[in-house]
Amino acid sequence: MKKRLVVLTGAGISAESGLRTFRGSDGMWEHENIEDVCTPRGYSRDKKRVKDFYNFLRLGLKDHEPNAAHIALAQLEKRLGNEMLLVTQNVDDLHERAGSRQVLHMHGALMRLACERNPNHRFVFTGEETMETRCPFCGAMSRPDIVFFEEQPQYMEEIQDALRECEEFVYIGTSSVVYPAAGFKSYAHSFGAKVTCLNLEVPASDPYTDVCIEGKASIIVPEWCDKFK
Numbered sequence: 702m703k704k705r706l707v708v709l710t711g712a713g714i715s716a717e718s719g720l721r722t723f724r725g726s727d728g729m730w731e732h733e734n735i736e737d738v739c740t741p742r743g744y745s746r747d748k749k750r751v752k753d754f755y756n757f758l759r760l761g762l763k764d765h766e767p768n769a770a771h772i773a774l775a776q777l778e779k780r781l782g783n784e785m786l787l788v789t790q791n792v793d794d795l796h797e798r799a800g801s802r803q804v805l806h807m808h809g810a811l812m813r814l815a816c817e818r819n820p821n822h823r824f825v826f827t828g829e830e831t832m833e834t835r836c837p838f839c840g841a842m843s844r845p846d847i848v849f850f851e852e853q854p855q856y857m858e859e860i861q862d863a864l865r866e867c868e869e870f871v872y873i874g875t876s877s878v879v880y881p882a883a884g885f886k887s888y889a890h891s892f893g894a895k896v897t898c899l900n901l902e903v904p905a906s907d908p909y910t911d912v913c914i915e916g917k918a919s920i921i922v923p924e925w926c927d928k929f930k
């Protein structure tokens with residue numbers, strides 16, 4: 702179905718829920734080495750270390766609640782139904798816990814594991830992954846369902862189809878430096894969509910963004926959703 706609205710969220714939408722962003726001061730990548738925990742090489746070198754890192758993040762999610770921005774997007778989905786597509790780069794489950802029903806986690810999800818052997822095998826998982834955890838479909842070793850750098854993000858065909866046809870694309874709480882997500886605004890713009898940015902700090906000028914609204918997600922996202930007709 703043709704989408705009226707495609708929304709892309711990034712770490713900034715979960716910042717006020719107490720989750721670290723990646724690149725801000727005190728961001729995740731100041732504390733962790735990307736090469737060690739978020740690349741295929743790091744995973745091959747030390748699988749246990751990588752599983753433990755994502756176990757820590759997964760188990761920590763229960764201490765964080767969705768904020769007003771997640772809730773506003775869930776309410777907008779209720780209003781727009783299939784005319785809206787929510788895509789997130791986040792691996793947390795705060796959109797789902799706020800009530801969003803259709804969320805495409807393009808960089809994977811902490812609450813799922815994947816299979817080392819078959820990329821189509823994915824399953825819901827809420828506990829602690831060990832070296833013994835197996836894929837329930839084929840018995841191969843599990844791995845975090847996290848898209849490592851240099852791996853292909855998920856749902857790309859579905860996302861690109863929606864971006865080509867949507868009337869409006871809005872990106873929220875993302876630094877727009879990691880591709881392919883960083884390219885969604887120019888792609889949607891080139892197919893005629895209105896492009897809006899909602900972020901704590903907005904770019905001085907961006908040729909592909911028609912409207913920029915600066916502020917905290919918990920304030921500006923509900924306001925923007927209320928006005929969306």
Ligand code: APR
Nearest residue numbers: 711712713716722723724790874875876879900901917918
């Ligand atoms: N409200 C709105 N925006 C905010 C807030 C807030 N309260 N706090 C921070 N931001 C903004 C920051 O200004 C920044 O532009 O959110 C953005 C977060 O940027 P990043 O930390 O780079 O996160 P993101 O863009 O989601 O990262 C993309 O990089 O390492 C990878 O896979 C990881 O999915 C992630 C990808």
